[in-house]
């Protein structure tokens with residue numbers, strides 16, 4: 001085999017590792033997304049509960065104001081009761097007072113209901129506070145883990161890139177360019193072995209004459225079907241790994 005081809009095979013192996021590490025690195029932020037979404041959901045629920053409490057407070061304030069007004073009205077009516085001489089008027093006024101008292105009692109009941117509702121909301125808010133704190137702790141731990149992993153992958157990538165730089169020195173620039181061109185179009189595999197006359201890049205037969213030339217190992221040949229650069233390493237030791245399309 002031409003020495004530059006064997007170097008190119010090494011470059012390709014390295015490129016596959018680089019690609020895998022890069023994908024791992026890119027995937028890391030995804031791991032945070034679910035945790036962040038869960039926290040956002042809790043925060044939204046928390047905000048909704050707080051708003052609900054504010055609404056209840058406003059309702060309670062209004063109801064209490066109405067109650068105070070009614071209390072005042074009842075007092076006035078009671079004072080007027082003293083001055084009434086006619087029996088009919090007196091009865092009518094009593095009726096009016098009873099009605100106002102009933103109205104006031106209804107407001108009082110409503111106030112108690114509102115306080116109950118607020119208590120329930122406040123309990124839920126406290127629960128949510130706990131859940132949010134838990135989720136934040138969890139997320140913080142996850143962020144740290146992701147940062148550590150990310151650092152590790154980046155270092156690994158730097159080392160791999162360094163190794164690649166050295167390796168590609170043994171490959172002529174034109175061949176390297178051809179390799180990159182094919183690699184981008186053939187899902188990372190630009191150089192493929194041939195076994196029994198079949199290109200393991202695309203699993204199609206190459207021309208018989210090409211196969212003979214390939215075995216001589218004097219020139220660089222490309223598959224007529226997938227354009228991958230071909231190599232022949234003997235029938236016994238063909239690498240099935242490189243056959244992935």
Ligand SMILES: [Zn+2]
Nearest residue numbers: 199202223226
């Ligand atoms: Zn092919």
